[in-house]
Amino acid sequence: MLKNKYIKLASILLILCLITSCVISGTLAKYTTGGTATDSARVAKWGVNVSVVGDNAFKTAYGTTVVSSDTDSVVAPGTKGTLATVTVSGQPEVKVNYAVNVDLELTDSWSVGAGMDYCPIVFTVKSGSSVVATVYMKSVGENKNSALELELEKAIINALTGENTATADGTGSQHSVEKNAGTSLSSDITVEWEWHYDGESVGLPADAVNKDEYDTYIGSLPTAPTIFFSLEIFVTQIV
Amino acid sequence: MSINEKRENDGQQYKREQRNAYVRIMLMVNIVFILLLITLGVIALRVNNVLPEDQDIFFVVGKNPSFEIGDGEGKQWKNETNVNIFRSTYKDGKGEAIVISQTGDKVLAPGSTSSYKFAMYNNGNMAVMYETDIDFALLVNGKESTTTQLPLKVRLYTDSGKYLVGSENEWTNINDVEIDSYISQLGASSYEGFTLEVKWDYESGNDELDTLLGNQSAASDGKNNKGVSVDLKINTYAEEHIDPTAKGGTVVNEEGRDEVEHGGTVRILWFILLFINIGMLLFYIAWLLNKRLNKW
Numbered sequence: 001m002l003k004n005k006y007i008k009l010a011s012i013l014l015i016l017c018l019i020t021s022c023v024i025s026g027t028l029a030k031y032t033t034g035g036t037a038t039d040s041a042r043v044a045k046w047g048v049n050v051s052v053v054g055d056n057a058f059k060t061a062y063g064t065t066v067v068s069s070d071t072d073s074v075v076a077p078g079t080k081g082t083l084a085t086v087t088v089s090g091q092p093e094v095k096v097n098y099a100v101n102v103d104l105e106l107t108d109s110w111s112v113g114a115g116m117d118y119c120p121i122v123f124t125v126k127s128g129s130s131v132v133a134t135v136y137m138k139s140v141g142e143n144k145n146s147a148l149e150l151e152l153e154k155a156i157i158n159a160l161t162g163e164n165t166a167t168a169d170g171t172g173s174q175h176s177v178e179k180n181a182g183t184s185l186s187s188d189i190t191v192e193w194e195w196h197y198d199g200e201s202v203g204l205p206a207d208a209v210n211k212d213e214y215d216t217y218i219g220s221l222p223t224a225p226t227i228f229f230s231l232e233i234f235v236t237q238i239v
Numbered sequence: 240m241s242i243n244e245k246r247e248n249d250g251q252q253y254k255r256e257q258r259n260a261y262v263r264i265m266l267m268v269n270i271v272f273i274l275l276l277i278t279l280g281v282i283a284l285r286v287n288n289v290l291p292e293d294q295d296i297f298f299v300v301g302k303n304p305s306f307e308i309g310d311g312e313g314k315q316w317k318n319e320t321n322v323n324i325f326r327s328t329y330k331d332g333k334g335e336a337i338v339i340s341q342t343g344d345k346v347l348a349p350g351s352t353s354s355y356k357f358a359m360y361n362n363g364n365m366a367v368m369y370e371t372d373i374d375f376a377l378l379v380n381g382k383e384s385t386t387t388q389l390p391l392k393v394r395l396y397t398d399s400g401k402y403l404v405g406s407e408n409e410w411t412n413i414n415d416v417e418i419d420s421y422i423s424q425l426g427a428s429s430y431e432g433f434t435l436e437v438k439w440d441y442e443s444g445n446d447e448l449d450t451l452l453g454n455q456s457a458a459s460d461g462k463n464n465k466g467v468s469v470d471l472k473i474n475t476y477a478e479e480h481i482d483p484t485a486k487g488g489t490v491v492n493e494e495g496r497d498e499v500e501h502g503g504t505v506r507i508l509w510f511i512l513l514f515i516n517i518g519m520l521l522f523y524i525a526w527l528l529n530k531r532l533n534k535w
Contacts, residue, residue: 035307036316039470042469093348
């Protein structure tokens with residue numbers, strides 16, 4: 001009996017040891033933890049497309065009424081054409097600068113006397129079929145030809161952007177407008193030109209300068225006046 | 240011998256055999272337990288060898304570990320926690336938006352910069368070791384690409400000025416980021432702050448690439464064609480330091496910290512357990528020997 005008691009006592013002690021060992025092992029258990037942060041982003045959209053078409057602005061013949069004697073394209077009273085067709089599309093997710101650079105070169109011969117610039121061509125800017133602006137000379141005078149260029153440039157960018165807030169750059173050779181991120185840039189414009197036949201022509205603005213004697217004068221010059229037109233459109237992301 | 244006497248003898252014989260078997264089992268358990276204690280003791284002694292000379296502690300009683308990672312917006316990192324490293328809108332110095340996502344997605348564009356701050360906090364009463372690393376994945380239409388170039392640059396540095404990626408004067412292109420795990424330690428009630436900066440230079444030197452990437456994104460339909468995107472992941476793992484009193488990071492508050500009780504009590508307990516088991520082992524052996532001698 002006594003031996004059984006000893007055995008039982010020893011067994012109880014052993015069980016207590018096993019329990020205590022669990023407590024000790026708890027002090028050896030290692031603490032671990034962790035965490036992960038994730039994020040993702042895509043490239044912001046650009047997708048701006050600009051198309052400027054204007055290869056046949058001037059012609060060598062307009063029906064049978066005006067025909068060039070050589071291969072040069074010509075302009076004359078009663079002729080007209082399309083300088084450029086512009087299509088812009090896209091809705092970029094970034095802020096942009098919309099710049100238009102018009103180069104309208106009228107040689108010195110577009111003049112009826114010293115300091116008397118004369119250019120009877122009327123430029124019309126249309127958005128779709130609606131006339132947005134007409135640009136023309138209202139009187140002869142000094143530096144009138146260069147003024148036409150600036151006016152045409154402003155008219156084009158205003159038609160493209162729908163704003164009248166275009167500002168010229170430091171040299172005055174480019175007008176631009178800033179557009180906020182997410183703005184749709186879609187626009188479709190044409191730039192037309194017309195040398196009205198005479199002062200009574202339909203569609204000629206009432207205050208536009210157009211005189212037969214001036215037309216005759218510049219048409220008789222030994223060095224014919226020439227006109228050059230180019231249109232550049234830049235859409236650039238800005239920060 | 241009568242049948243009853245024979246039965247009584249058989250019964251007693253059975254009880255003896257039961258008792259012997261029981262003792263043998265307890266003896267085996269006792270031996271195993273002693274071996275366990277010896278193993279623990281050997282491990283403890285080996286651990287003790289790598290501690291500083293003035294410390295011979297290896298057990299900690301009263302442990303209260305607490306480690307977490309949080310960011311400047313108050314988000315705590317758990318498992319794959321989505322955080323705001325990138326943005327859907329970026330503004331210039333005047334507060335005007337220069338990039339705006341049309342879909343609400345987070346976006347990247349030339350001129351966009353972002354700065355993400357996060358910190359490791361050890362709020363417990365013992366030091367921890369932690370390990371952190373960054374994974375970038377460049378995706379084209381949802382599939383990982385190792386050839387696509389994205390002019391995105393990053394820097395990662397601690398508040399103490401240690402750069403894990405890039406340097407004070409240099410940013411690392413995302414395609415070139417190679418970071419081995421950064422391992423450091425934080426003392427009790429301490430923290431370490433980090434800043435992750437990401438930028439896409441407005442003048443990246445490759446306008447054609449910038450435009451191409453932007454057009455790809457514009458042509459995406461958000462489903463099969465998702466354009467180019469970036470996935471970023473910051474992983475952190477922490478475990479208790481082998482030396483609970485190790486220092487590291489910026490201490491939050493010296494006052495009011497729980498004191499950690501090191502070593503002594505548990506070491507004594509270990510010795511007591513060992514002696515008890517050895518005593519029991521000797522007892523069982525003596526009992527068995529006594530039985531055998533009585534038989535002879």
